[in-house]
Amino acid sequence: MIPIMMTPLRTLASAAVATGLLVLSTSAAQPKGSAFRMLQDDFPFQSACIGADFPTNNVALKGYAIRVGNDATVLFDSDTLRMAAGWTGGFINTRGVVFDGNHGQHPQMVGEQKFGVGNGPGVGIPEKGFTDTRPEPFGPIDKSVGHWKGLYVDGMDTILSYTVRGTMVYEKPGSLAGPAGVAFTRTFRLGPPKQGATSIRRHTVRDAFTIQLAEVPDAQVQVGLQAGLPALVFTSGDWSMVVAGTALPKGVEIKVEGSRAFLLVGAGVKATEPFKVTIWSGPKASTSGAIDLAKAAPSLPDFMKGGPRHWPETVNLKGRLATSSTPDGAYVTDSITAPEDNPWKRRVRFGGMDFFADGKRAALCTHDGDIWIVSGIDDSLGNLVWSRFASGLYEPLGLVIVKDQIYTSGRDGITRFVDLNKDGEADYYENFNNDVMSTRGFHEFVFDLQRDDAGNFYFAKANPVNSGGSGFGNEKASRGNGVVCSHAGCLFRVSPDGKTFEILARGFRAPNGIGVRGDGQVTTGDNEGTWVPTSPLNWVDGKAFHGVINSKTPAGVPENYVPPILWLSHSDFCNSNGGQVWVTSSKWGPYRNELLYESYGKSSLFLVMRQDLGDGRQQAAAVRFPLKFTSSVMRARFHPHDGQLYVAGLSEWQSNAARITGFDRVRYTGKPVYGVNAVKVVSDGVELRFSQPLDKASAEDVQNWSGKRWNYIRSENYGSPEVWVSDAKKKGRESLDITGAKLGKDGRSVILKIEGLRPVNQQSLKWDIKAADGTPISQEIQQTIHQIPGRPLSMN
Amino acid sequence: MMNSRLRSLGLLLTRILWQGLGRLDVLATGLVLWGVSTQGLGAAEPSTGLIRTITAGGVTDVSVTPNVWLFVPAGRPATPFVPAGPFTARWEGAISADLRGDFTFQALAQGALKVSINGALALEAKDTGPALAIGQAVRLNKGTNSLKVEFTSPAVGESMVRLFWTNRETPLSTLPLAQLSHEPTEALRRSALLHQGRDLFLEFRCARCHQTPGSVPELSMDAPEFNGIGSRRQADWMAAWIRDPQTHRAGTPMPAMLSGDGAAAEAAAMAAYLGSLKGEAPAAAASGNVETGKALFEKLHCGACHPSPGTTDLKPHQVSQKEVNAKFTPGALAAFLQKPEQHFRWIRMPNFKLTATEASDLAAYLGSVADPAPVVDTAKAGPDRVEQGRKLVASTGCLNCHALDGVKNEFTAKPLVQLAPASWNSGCLAEAPSAGSKAPRYTLNADQRAALRAFGASDRASLDRSTTADFLERQSVHLNCRECHGQFEGFPAWDHLVGKLKPEWATRFIRGEIAVKPRSWAEYRMPAFPAYAQGLGEGLSTLAGLPPTTAPDPAPSDAAMLAEAGRKLAGANGGFGCISCHSIGEFGATQVFEAPGINLATSFDRLQPDYFRRWLRAPTTIDPASKMPVYFDEEGRSPLPEILGGDGPKTVQAVWEYLRLKDAMTKPE
Numbered sequence A: 001m002i003p004i005m006m007t008p009l010r011t012l013a014s015a016a017v018a019t020g021l022l023v024l025s026t027s028a029a030q031p032k033g034s035a036f037r038m039l040q041d042d043f044p045f046q047s048a049c050i051g052a053d054f055p056t057n058n059v060a061l062k063g064y065a066i067r068v069g070n071d072a073t074v075l076f077d078s079d080t081l082r083m084a085a086g087w088t089g090g091f092i093n094t095r096g097v098v099f100d101g102n103h104g105q106h107p108q109m110v111g112e113q114k115f116g117v118g119n120g121p122g123v124g125i126p127e128k129g130f131t132d133t134r135p136e137p138f139g140p141i142d143k144s145v146g147h148w149k150g151l152y153v154d155g156m157d158t159i160l161s162y163t164v165r166g167t168m169v170y171e172k173p174g175s176l177a178g179p180a181g182v183a184f185t186r187t188f189r190l191g192p193p194k195q196g197a198t199s200i201r202r203h204t205v206r207d208a209f210t211i212q213l214a215e216v217p218d219a220q221v222q223v224g225l226q227a228g229l230p231a232l233v234f235t236s237g238d239w240s241m242v243v244a245g246t247a248l249p250k251g252v253e254i255k256v257e258g259s260r261a262f263l264l265v266g267a268g269v270k271a272t273e274p275f276k277v278t279i280w281s282g283p284k285a286s287t288s289g290a291i292d293l294a295k296a297a298p299s300l301p302d303f304m305k306g307g308p309r310h311w312p313e314t315v316n317l318k319g320r321l322a323t324s325s326t327p328d329g330a331y332v333t334d335s336i337t338a339p340e341d342n343p344w345k346r347r348v349r350f351g352g353m354d355f356f357a358d359g360k361r362a363a364l365c366t367h368d369g370d371i372w373i374v375s376g377i378d379d380s381l382g383n384l385v386w387s388r389f390a391s392g393l394y395e396p397l398g399l400v401i402v403k404d405q406i407y408t409s410g411r412d413g414i415t416r417f418v419d420l421n422k423d424g425e426a427d428y429y430e431n432f433n434n435d436v437m438s439t440r441g442f443h444e445f446v447f448d449l450q451r452d453d454a455g456n457f458y459f460a461k462a463n464p465v466n467s468g469g470s471g472f473g474n475e476k477a478s479r480g481n482g483v484v485c486s487h488a489g490c491l492f493r494v495s496p497d498g499k500t501f502e503i504l505a506r507g508f509r510a511p512n513g514i515g516v517r518g519d520g521q522v523t524t525g526d527n528e529g530t531w532v533p534t535s536p537l538n539w540v541d542g543k544a545f546h547g548v549i550n551s552k553t554p555a556g557v558p559e560n561y562v563p564p565i566l567w568l569s570h571s572d573f574c575n576s577n578g579g580q581v582w583v584t585s586s587k588w589g590p591y592r593n594e595l596l597y598e599s600y601g602k603s604s605l606f607l608v609m610r611q612d613l614g615d616g617r618q619q620a621a622a623v624r625f626p627l628k629f630t631s632s633v634m635r636a637r638f639h640p641h642d643g644q645l646y647v648a649g650l651s652e653w654q655s656n657a658a659r660i661t662g663f664d665r666v667r668y669t670g671k672p673v674y675g676v677n678a679v680k681v682v683s684d685g686v687e688l689r690f691s692q693p694l695d696k697a698s699a700e701d702v703q704n705w706s707g708k709r710w711n712y713i714r715s716e717n718y719g720s721p722e723v724w725v726s727d728a729k730k731k732g733r734e735s736l737d738i739t740g741a742k743l744g745k746d747g748r749s750v751i752l753k754i755e756g757l758r759p760v761n762q763q764s765l766k767w768d769i770k771a772a773d774g775t776p777i778s779q780e781i782q783q784t785i786h787q788i789p790g791r792p793l794s795m796n
Numbered sequence B: 001m002m003n004s005r006l007r008s009l010g011l012l013l014t015r016i017l018w019q020g021l022g023r024l025d026v027l028a029t030g031l032v033l034w035g036v037s038t039q040g041l042g043a044a045e046p047s048t049g050l051i052r053t054i055t056a057g058g059v060t061d062v063s064v065t066p067n068v069w070l071f072v073p074a075g076r077p078a079t080p081f082v083p084a085g086p087f088t089a090r091w092e093g094a095i096s097a098d099l100r101g102d103f104t105f106q107a108l109a110q111g112a113l114k115v116s117i118n119g120a121l122a123l124e125a126k127d128t129g130p131a132l133a134i135g136q137a138v139r140l141n142k143g144t145n146s147l148k149v150e151f152t153s154p155a156v157g158e159s160m161v162r163l164f165w166t167n168r169e170t171p172l173s174t175l176p177l178a179q180l181s182h183e184p185t186e187a188l189r190r191s192a193l194l195h196q197g198r199d200l201f202l203e204f205r206c207a208r209c210h211q212t213p214g215s216v217p218e219l220s221m222d223a224p225e226f227n228g229i230g231s232r233r234q235a236d237w238m239a240a241w242i243r244d245p246q247t248h249r250a251g252t253p254m255p256a257m258l259s260g261d262g263a264a265a266e267a268a269a270m271a272a273y274l275g276s277l278k279g280e281a282p283a284a285a286a287s288g289n290v291e292t293g294k295a296l297f298e299k300l301h302c303g304a305c306h307p308s309p310g311t312t313d314l315k316p317h318q319v320s321q322k323e324v325n326a327k328f329t330p331g332a333l334a335a336f337l338q339k340p341e342q343h344f345r346w347i348r349m350p351n352f353k354l355t356a357t358e359a360s361d362l363a364a365y366l367g368s369v370a371d372p373a374p375v376v377d378t379a380k381a382g383p384d385r386v387e388q389g390r391k392l393v394a395s396t397g398c399l400n401c402h403a404l405d406g407v408k409n410e411f412t413a414k415p416l417v418q419l420a421p422a423s424w425n426s427g428c429l430a431e432a433p434s435a436g437s438k439a440p441r442y443t444l445n446a447d448q449r450a451a452l453r454a455f456g457a458s459d460r461a462s463l464d465r466s467t468t469a470d471f472l473e474r475q476s477v478h479l480n481c482r483e484c485h486g487q488f489e490g491f492p493a494w495d496h497l498v499g500k501l502k503p504e505w506a507t508r509f510i511r512g513e514i515a516v517k518p519r520s521w522a523e524y525r526m527p528a529f530p531a532y533a534q535g536l537g538e539g540l541s542t543l544a545g546l547p548p549t550t551a552p553d554p555a556p557s558d559a560a561m562l563a564e565a566g567r568k569l570a571g572a573n574g575g576f577g578c579i580s581c582h583s584i585g586e587f588g589a590t591q592v593f594e595a596p597g598i599n600l601a602t603s604f605d606r607l608q609p610d611y612f613r614r615w616l617r618a619p620t621t622i623d624p625a626s627k628m629p630v631y632f633d634e635e636g637r638s639p640l641p642e643i644l645g646g647d648g649p650k651t652v653q654a655v656w657e658y659l660r661l662k663d664a665m666t667k668p669e
Helices: A008-018 A284-294 B004-019 B024-037 B186-203 B235-243 B263-276 B290-299 B332-338 B356-369 B383-396 B446-457 B468-478 B503-511 B530-542 B559-570 B600-606 B609-617 B648-660
Strands: A045-051 A059-067 A072-077 A082-088 A112-116 A146-154 A157-164 A167-178 A181-190 A209-215 A220-226 A229-236 A239-246 A252-257 A260-265 A275-283 A315-317 A320-325 A331-335 A350-355 A361-366 A371-375 A384-390 A398-402 A405-410 A413-418 A428-433 A446-451 A457-461 A490-494 A501-506 A514-516 A522-525 A535-540 A566-568 A577-582 A595-599 A604-612 A618-625 A635-638 A645-650 A661-668 A676-682 A685-690 A705-710 A737-743 A749-755 A760-770 A776-785 B050-056 B059-065 B069-072 B087-097 B101-110 B112-117 B120-126 B138-140 B143-152 B159-166 B180-182
Touching: A059 A082, A059 A157, A072 A167, A072 A181, A082 A181, A082 A209, A112 A181, A112 A209, A112 A275, A167 A284, A181 A284, A209 A239, A209 A275, A229 A252, A229 A284, A239 A252, A239 A284, A275 A284, A350 A405, A350 A635, A350 A645, A350 A661, A361 A398, A361 A645, A361 A661, A405 A446, A405 A457, A446 A514, A457 A514, A501 A522, A501 A535, A522 A577, A522 A595, A535 A618, A566 A595, A566 A618, A566 A776, A577 A635, A595 A635, A595 A645, A604 A676, A618 A676, A676 A776, A685 A760, A685 A776, A705 A737, A705 A749, B050 B180, B059 B186, B101 B112, B101 B120, B112 B159, B143 B159, B186 B446, B235 B263, B263 B383, B290 B356, B332 B356, B468 B530, B503 B530, B503 B600, B559 B648, B600 B648, B609 B648
Parallel strands: A350 A398, A398 A446, A514 A577
Antiparallel strands: A045 A059, A059 A072, A072 A082, A082 A112, A146 A157, A146 A428, A157 A167, A167 A181, A181 A275, A209 A260, A220 A229, A229 A239, A239 A275, A252 A260, A315 A384, A320 A331, A331 A661, A350 A361, A361 A371, A371 A384, A398 A405, A405 A413, A413 A428, A446 A457, A457 A490, A490 A501, A514 A522, A522 A535, A535 A566, A577 A595, A595 A604, A604 A618, A618 A776, A635 A645, A645 A661, A676 A685, A685 A749, A705 A760, A737 A749, A760 A776, B050 B059, B050 B087, B069 B159, B087 B143, B087 B180, B101 B138, B101 B159, B112 B120, B112 B143
8 A cells, every 4th residue: 555645736637647638737836828837736846946935045055846735835955954944825936047037036935935944954963953064055064964865756745865864864745734724744764775775674863863843933932742742832923833743753852942943863763663743834723723733643655666657648759861961961960859849838958868778769858857768769760759757857957878877967966867666757866966066046057967988977067157147146136146156167077976076177157068088088168258258169187277267266276277279259150069079989970089069059060170289288170060950059979879979959048049959860871071170280371181082273272262360358258359369459350361272192181371370269261172073162160279380389 | 553642541531431530630630640550450451442433414423432332312412522313323442252252243223233243244233123133143252353333323213222242151241341442543532632621611610601502411510509608617718718729629620719919818808708698507516426427437438439537548539528627617517418419409429318316426527537627716807808708709700600699790701602712721721820810720730721622622512412321421420430339349330230220210219219228238328419310310221222211111911920920930939039038028038148139129110121131131141249140041041940931031021020010019939
């Protein structure tokens, strides 16, 4: 028997699913007329930075708004293990970047708040109170005191799991309704899971600990038994609050100190059964009714066996082949149609993607908080079946699959998903690593999730950009702009077991995408803005600082600024970056071991052509694959079997992306590739190598070559104008004086002689030539020249 | 071959007429200035724009023009320097290309047009109506290619030319200004001198004394009125100003009217009289906040026309504010800032619609950084001195420019018609006026005098001919439009404004009649130039070859269907997501970030339909720095095949039909 508390809401949702009709009531907080269901009433929680009405500034930075039935909601903060608030009459509103798009706010509770616990740790050591010992008021609390393990979803129930001083705590938030109104319940079970993790073992508490229940300032309190239950009754005028325990094991007490009500779990407590705390507030006259509600025996569902499916339906679609092609026909795009139109009216904006080992299936997370699985990835794409796997996540923008287990990166860290009953939906959302700090800043996106061959995980975090786009962490301007924390604008590495978290590099603004080579070599992009003059391609070597200074940048670090290996102009090559991917496939044409750069803003894929400068530095050039994508180009991976490149993307900020999301395959057709594949700066010009022999006459006619150059100004200003190399006060690009074009002996290389060649942030070269067989080759590259080989370093 | 002086002059004129480096005072020192500004440009930099030669009724006018654009209303002259009636026009110069490539020229023309590239015919068109004439592809070499355009107007009716080009990479666009150049010619130099002379004649208000009939708007340009001036200006400062205006503001058109030993006393008497002319006293000066005023000075970019306080470096187009304490009576500066045109209709200082608080803050700041007011001679001038001043004001010529009720102007000068060309080197134009001369002292330099003489030697019929394109080109320089537009981040660049705005809207906007601020997020605000508004607003169209009133643009029969498709296109759910950055009427943009956009409910009234089409198709072709994404592919197809089949022009038209609904636009998804 599984004692699930059936709420009217759940009954409605289940009935609707059973009849195949999804007639879901619209939350009061849903914006009118929106085509999307940003908040779900058929799923128990939504994670986000969420505010409650009291105590003052009560914000759960890694909050879970959890539906507990009876139109009541509780708010749990996984950083502080704090049940921050409970309210009746609603859920949360849709303020925020992934909901209604608001820049500078986050969701706030909707309804009437019944209890609250202010910012700070929600669990503690009895003799030490609930003091916040964190160096900054962000990120998880001291793990030896409390550590977030994750949550179980069982139907419309959510079971939180965390340790407090070594004791494993499972907690199901719930509610009870009666004539006194709605009471909130916190049902606890202590003890480690049994082998195989389907039930809980007997447990004896070694170190005593406390759990905060409510903050009740300015009220009289009565401590003692109420109708046989240990309880606190707070009163103030006509208002009262009841905090009552049910089936408390010996040694577990409900205590009050000052304005805090808390649970004390003493050392030596033997826990074998669930126990419960009921929290109620309302009119004083209803106090006894509330105590009646608390009498119900505590129970927990058998959550470790996995719950029923929330989304048994699938979305079945056909893909489209050869939706675009490079002019030489060597590469085409195939579209894996996204489930934009789905029965749940969920908005689909892919932010991460990876393949299962069978290669037939891929998992994709959406910025909107879902994980989708698509099957039917084959040559024809004729039978794509989309199903939902998980939901309620805090802005996941990275996904990786390890041994067929899905990991996502989000604002709250890395989550690992466990499907306990193998029914195709996640039952356990496990905290793999939550060390990353998160403030209220709407722009503190956590970007991408990649792994190296050793199994280390990598992801990046943006700075809390202000709502206008410039500067960082202006809390004064708007509460939702966040504050600069030590993790703002950093790149992180997490060990394969999830236990070690380290800052690998600093100085990023909004690096929406990284690249990791098997050996652990990391690259990043970044988005134009404060300290980022235009889109860079950074080569991370651990010691370097990548340019963005904020108030938490450690002293001495900015001196280690290393410019990127390549800049890309925001006006025509890349105004906003995606990730990078190394060509690990030998089935994808001639580019094995090369680096590809994804442009989110221009929905474009670029080949990066690197030149080693011999002293550990590099400079590079980029050329576009002239393909059309369904949406932006943001996350790319090579398929484990077919060896083709798959690209997922979304459209949310400035992008020319046609659709709000897309999932495409870039397929090599086997036809010969016509184009540049290597660029090298030489002493008096640039050498370009092509993939095919060239027509000598057209290659050596300087009329067929042109170029420009310009610099950027790296500053605190938002982005940079393009300025003359010879005079930074003049805006624009200067033409290059190309005085000669000479075909090399290999028949494939052209050396352009450029008068006055010099180091420059950006040089573009454009040509309209012919291959030896007459095929036209019309391309443009942008490159960065740090150094001209053979010239002294002082030139730059 | 071109001699260097000629070349420099041509370059200078190009800059003055189009890029706007200068004004009167720049004209005064132009050649010297040019000598300086060539440094760093490299010898090869060509002069931008094309040479345009217009011939009508046997008279030829040569000028530098930004592009192959022309609009001449029926019965009007093509330029002020040729008579109305049938005419021919010829554009000559070079067009440059990045890379050798094949281009197609297209045109709208009322009249007969012929375009040649490197001597080969590229396009012939005649009376196209609204349908573009399309030429055959022509090959352009990398670098410069000779461009020649010949046009013959219709015998009657309006004439117009708008030339476009396109190639594989470039969607249909007007010829890029930066890629048009010319080599100045002797004919251009001669003509430019005449143009400059006419401009000086108008700006110096010569016809205020040397009266002449004429219809050019600037003939009615006024000067600060004298009624009540004693309540607004300090008498001591007026005395100093009257005595020698140039020492207080180099380049002012106000001449020194007094000379000789008695000049100082006479100036003092005139000032005493003017100081006695009390009018409505300015409201008691609210004590403004200096810091707020300083922030406002920066926010409003006052520094574009006024030197930043503390800098001694006064650019030729700038007006110093260091004398404000001496010049304005208490409270008068704030009142002036709030409505500069109140007592001087054609003042160049625009109206920033400052609130009373802003005006007093700004006045407080300016006062705090200006020179302290000199100790005022508190001894009141006796009635005799005031009376002497009154007589001098009436007899010295002040009242030819400055209005004053109730005092008879006793000054006369020869009407213009009596000033034979030979006399244009004496009097006001004497190189060094003789000691006893009563002629006003201007500080014209030799080039300016030469220009005025060239104008004097002409038939002067240009005073009775005006075009709004000419008005725009000259007044946009005098009003320093380009000191903000194209200089500061976030301002629409001047080059992009020509041909962009509907003349009706532009006129009302420049007049200060549009309450909605298009760039609502900008800290700066567009000030009003009421007297100039119509000429500028219409000129922004006519200079671009568009009529001075927006051409009819009737809604197509399927407008409702298109508008609904446009609404879908504006949405983020299956559309372009315009609503992410652009507000639409009362519906706020959903994701304004880094690049806020203009409220789309204003767009239909603001934008020329042709501009809108080219903008939506390829915004970065018009403005490379725009954050607006390019949605259409190289062939102009929409990436959204489910809307209107992805047909590019239809998709663009659908958004336009949606915009046509203006305030009735409903919210997109």
